Each structure stands twice: as C-alpha cells, then as structure tokens.
Amino acid sequence: MTPKVSIIIPFYNDPYIDEAVISALYQTYPNIEVIVIDDGSTQHQSKLAPYRSRIHYIGKANGGTASALNYGMQLATGKYVAWLSSDDRFMPDKITKQVAYMERMNAQISHTDFDIMNENSTVIMRSAAAKYPTSKAFITALKRVCPVNGCTIMMTKDLIQSMGWFNQSLPYTHDYDLWIRVVLAQVDFHFINEALTVYRRHPQMGTIKHIDTIKIEAQSISDLYEGRLDTLLAQLPG
Incomplete structure (x- = not known):
C-alpha cells in the first residue's frame, strides 16, 4: 500500500488557484488528498x-x-504532507518521485529543484534552486538566507507536529524559521536534484509586494538562530 500524501493549498484571493488545484489532482501518484484552506x-x-x-x-x-x-x-490524514502555494504548480510526477525517494531514504523531510514561470504560466527559468555540495554548506547558507522553496517540500506529518508547526507570528518567513528548527533538531534535510515544482513569479506576489518587511523579518530570524547554528556547524566535519 502506498503511503497517503496530503497536499495543503493555502488560498487567499488568488486568481491562479484553479491551476494549482489541477496540478495537485492530476498527480500520477494514486494515494493523495488535496486540502484547500x-x-x-x-x-x-x-x-x-x-x-x-x-x-x-x-x-x-x-x-x-x-x-x-x-x-x-x-x-491531514497522510503520512506525508506537501505544501503547494495557490499560484504555483506541481509537475505531474512530483509526488510519485518524492515519495519514492522519501521511502527509500527513510527521510523525514526533503526539498527539490524547481522551475520558474511568469504571470502567463510561461517557464522563464529552469532548475532555479541553489545547490550545495554538503550539508555543512547548506546549513551555512541557512544562517543568512532561506535556501529552500517551501512548495518543493515534503515532510512527514509526525515531523511538523514534533516541531510545533509553523510560527504564526511570522507573516512571511514562517518557512525559514521552521527549516532552521528542523536543522537544529539534527534532522537530515534531503535535496532531490530534479525540478518537480513550477514556482510563479508575478507582480502581485507577496515576496515582491512586501520585500522590505520580509528582509527585516528574515534578519530577525537569522539573528535569533545564528549562535545555535554556529554551534551545530562546529560539530560537523569539513
């Protein structure tokens, strides 16, 4: 029996919502539930x-x-949860490939490469994710930036539950905060080097409209966790 995957789509006044839902419903993976909030x-x-x-x-x-x-x-009732923004799209085999990887590696969390599309759904960049040669390089980057696209994430529901969920006091950088907490818990953060999500950049997206606030919020998270991340990095080889 293939493990169930719950795809969570937060929705707020987004004209692209139907494209996101279609991409979730037409996955090649047979055992999914799609939850639109x-x-x-x-x-x-x-x-x-x-x-x-x-x-x-x-x-x-x-x-x-x-x-x-x-x-x-x-x-969610799935073993795994995946986040899909209402203006992004999953590739048809995203869930199939990511579950296979997660099961094979006994991973609690993974993220993948992604393509970028514009407001007209035209892909304008392939394989846009930052790549890091080692876990230490990834964690070093995490001190200053969020190197993970949240809509490429798949994790076990048990993991997000044990981490205490996303921090709702952070309007824009709740994902950055959670990824750091996962790393500090010394959970392996796996990367799949294949573009399985298409991320949309458009003028109305929050990342563009609220960029100044996001920078301030991200800096506060970086300052909060820097010392603990330095301690962790000092324990890693290389």
Missing part, C-alpha cells in the same frame, strides 16, 4: 467549483499563510 478569501472561489467534489475545501477567518498551513496539516 480558504484563508478568508473574498474573490476567485468560483474557480474551484468544478473541483469541489474532489478536494477538501475548508474556510477560515483570515490569519495568514502559516495559520492556513497549520490548519490544513493538522487536518
């Missing part, structure tokens, strides 16, 4: 009408991406 949207819900019978669609008061992810992951 409507974080207080006031528009574009109608785009989900053709798919409502095939997804779990759950509304909540607006609380931000971290709260929507936590809510969806707490409801």
Whole structure:
C-alpha cells in the first residue's frame, strides 16, 4: 500500500488557484488528498467549483499563510504532507518521485529543484534552486538566507507536529524559521536534484509586494538562530 500524501493549498484571493488545484489532482501518484484552506478569501472561489467534489475545501477567518498551513496539516490524514502555494504548480510526477525517494531514504523531510514561470504560466527559468555540495554548506547558507522553496517540500506529518508547526507570528518567513528548527533538531534535510515544482513569479506576489518587511523579518530570524547554528556547524566535519 502506498503511503497517503496530503497536499495543503493555502488560498487567499488568488486568481491562479484553479491551476494549482489541477496540478495537485492530476498527480500520477494514486494515494493523495488535496486540502484547500480558504484563508478568508473574498474573490476567485468560483474557480474551484468544478473541483469541489474532489478536494477538501475548508474556510477560515483570515490569519495568514502559516495559520492556513497549520490548519490544513493538522487536518491531514497522510503520512506525508506537501505544501503547494495557490499560484504555483506541481509537475505531474512530483509526488510519485518524492515519495519514492522519501521511502527509500527513510527521510523525514526533503526539498527539490524547481522551475520558474511568469504571470502567463510561461517557464522563464529552469532548475532555479541553489545547490550545495554538503550539508555543512547548506546549513551555512541557512544562517543568512532561506535556501529552500517551501512548495518543493515534503515532510512527514509526525515531523511538523514534533516541531510545533509553523510560527504564526511570522507573516512571511514562517518557512525559514521552521527549516532552521528542523536543522537544529539534527534532522537530515534531503535535496532531490530534479525540478518537480513550477514556482510563479508575478507582480502581485507577496515576496515582491512586501520585500522590505520580509528582509527585516528574515534578519530577525537569522539573528535569533545564528549562535545555535554556529554551534551545530562546529560539530560537523569539513
């Protein structure tokens, strides 16, 4: 029996939501559930009408991406959880390939390479993820930047639960904070060097609209964890 994967899609007024849901529903992997958490949207819900019978669609008061992810992951019934932003897309074999890797490696968490598309769904860059030759190089980078695209992540529900979920007080860098906590717990953070997600860059995305706030928030996380990451790095070979 293939382990179930729960795909969590936080949704807030996003015109691309139907593309994300289609990419989740048409995975080659047979054992999935798709959970769309409507974080207080006031528009574009109608785009989900053709798919409502095939997804779990759950509304909540607006609380931000971290709260929507936590809510969806707490409801998830899969062994693994995957996060898909409502403006991104999974490649059709994303879940198949990532589960196979996770099961083979007995991994608790992994991320993958990704392509980038524009607002018209045209791919403008291939294999855009930063690559690191060693775990030590990856952790060193984590001190200053977030080298992980959250929509390439797959992790066990047990892991996110044991980590205490995403920090809902961080509007934009909840993912950066969690990845550092995972590393500090000395959980192996696996990388699959294949683009299995298509990440969308467009003028209305939060990363562009709120970049100044994001930089401040990310710096506060870097400052918070720098000493503990230095201690961990000093223990690693190389």
